[in-house]
Amino acid sequence: MNTVFKALNDKTRRDILELLKEGDKTAGEIADHFNFSKPTISHHLDLLRQAELIVSEKQGQFISYSLNTTVVDELLKWVLQFSSNADKKVQNKNLNYEG
Template identity: 50%
Template sequence: MGLNDIFKALSDETRRKILMMLSEKDLTAGQIASAFNQTWPTISRHLKILESTGLITSERKGRNIVYSLNTTVFEDILVFFANAKSRRDKNG
């Protein structure tokens, strides 16, 4: 997935809230879903989008799927902006 897909994923408020939750600790799908007043299929779709962009990872632990924030992707985004600023500064 490219940066456009990542930014599109970040444009949704629910997905941003999920990322904030995962920045505090790893959570099961059920724990994430219980924090929202949305249907399970809707939350599942959000999780799939976040996972497809690499923003989160999942791991099956017994009967649960545990989601984690993938900080590597956020580091890549920071590098992108740092390089963009550097190019902008060089070009005046």
């Protein structure tokens, strides 16, 4: 969870996740959405990848990034334990948090 929260503790990185929610994008396409240099965005992508919130795949000259919902669901379970809904069941079985 450490790397996950570290990755999420930055507005730009959270915005990158929102971008990828709509579909896979290359590093360049992602960088074009922000007023930061490409090395800066590359660094943000690296931190998101370390947290495994995203995965990268080399496609020839490009590198394509996409969301990794597995880690998102782990985070969801972590948050759920503090929720007022902690005792309630969530419809998808993957989300049942075990104490």
